[in-house]
Amino acid sequence: MRGNYSQEAERWGMFNMNTQTNNDFDSLRKSLIAKIHIAKKTLGLSECNYRALLEKITGKNSCKDMGVTDLKDVISEMKRLGFEARPKSKKRPVSRKADxxxxxxxxxxxxxxxxxxxxxxxxxxxxxxxxxxxxxxxxxxxxxxxxxxxxxxxxxxxxxxxxxxxxxxxxxxxxxxxxxxxxxxxxxxxxxxxxxxxxxxxxxxxxxxxxxxxxxxxxxxxxxxxxxxxxxxxxxxxxxx
Structure with a gap:
């Protein structure tokens, strides 16, 4: 029996491909899930509100049941609520005026x-x-x-x-x-x-x-x-x- 993400993996051209490609797919999911957990903490969502948000956007209340598309949809909603991914550069924006x-x-x-x-x-x-x-x-x-x-x-x-x-x-x-x-x-x-x-x-x-x-x-x-x-x-x- 195929895994939970086989259909999505096929859409991504990953099913029945080499192990490295499948690993890439898993790495992408893990990266998206990690970002969602950071967003949850940044937005100050309670566990109840967090699960409700997942259910509202994807019909699932746990990231482990989601594929890449669902995870990206959740991140998009969290960005709409105000989450901003931390920029890689940590340089001080000394010249930009306060908004x-x-x-x-x-x-x-x-x-x-x-x-x-x-x-x-x-x-x-x-x-x-x-x-x-x-x-x-x-x-x-x-x-x-x-x-x-x-x-x-x-x-x-x-x-x-x-x-x-x-x-x-x-x-x-x-x-x-x-x-x-x-x-x-x-x-x-x-x-x-x-x-x-x-x-x-x-x-x-x-x-x-x-x-x-x-x-x-x-x-x-x-x-x-x-x-x-x-x-x-x-x-x-x-x-x-």
């Missing part, structure tokens, strides 16, 4: 730290002073891509230390943007303030209109975040934290 998403992420992280009471000045000038620890520039838009990544890494690490959970691609797929970010921030804010029932708090704050962030209008969610942030800063100021 808009990088600068937006820097500002978003800075504002999140403000709403968590980690900084008291959310101004552009204060952010510039912080960024200048990593690059001597007068404006964020003058950062190179490499310098912007250093600033992002520093801010992300700061958020990690205070317990912020960074949404994964699968979170965005389920909750959408910006709900995923808002939910993660509000969850940590409520934890800092010791709010036992955030749903009840939301109902009271919105006069009974909303009890969940998911689906809440962005302006209302921002009002919630600002109010909680104000209470955190007041609390920390009162107790000298």
């Amino acid at each position: 808009i998403p990088q600068v937006k992420k820097i500002r978003a992280y800075w504002i999140s730290l403000y709403h968590l009471g980690e900084i008291t000045d959310s101004s552009e000038e204060a952010l510039k002073s912080f960024a200048q620890r990593y690059a001597k520039v007068e404006h964020l838009n003058w950062l190179t891509s490499y310098e912007a990544d250093k600033v992002i890494k520093a801010l992300r690490g700061w958020l990690d230390r205070v317990g912020y959970y960074h949404p994964t691609n699968s979170d965005y797929d389920v909750l959408g943007y910006p709900d995923a970010d808002n939910i993660c921030l509000i969850n940590l804010q409520s934890k800092i303030l010791g709010i036992e029932d955030i749903y009840e708090w939301l109902r009271n704050f919105t006069n009974g209109q909303y009890s969940s962030i998911n689906g809440m209008p962005t302006d209302v969610a921002h009002s919630v975040i600002k109010q909680l942030g104000s209470e955190i800063r007041e609390f920390k100021d009162q107790y000298g934290l």
Whole structure:
């Protein structure tokens, strides 16, 4: 009886050919499977979401049951979700300017730290002073891509230390943007303030209109975040934290 991949091997012109060619086919499969596992980790997919993605794209929930075509289809979907294979060259892109998403992420992280009471000045000038620890520039838009990544890494690490959970691609797929970010921030804010029932708090704050962030209008969610942030800063100021 032929192996699980005999039909595909025939399409690739590999069945009943020499051992070296069959080995090449197996090596290609192993390489694609390894890339899928890297993509799973990079995208932060849970085991459940990972298996669901495989099933959705190929009708199979394990790479070991897939041929090259299926594996390539899975990689294409993972790339659509944001996975980028690491380039072979590790040269620093010192001349390329930071793109808009990088600068937006820097500002978003800075504002999140403000709403968590980690900084008291959310101004552009204060952010510039912080960024200048990593690059001597007068404006964020003058950062190179490499310098912007250093600033992002520093801010992300700061958020990690205070317990912020960074949404994964699968979170965005389920909750959408910006709900995923808002939910993660509000969850940590409520934890800092010791709010036992955030749903009840939301109902009271919105006069009974909303009890969940998911689906809440962005302006209302921002009002919630600002109010909680104000209470955190007041609390920390009162107790000298």
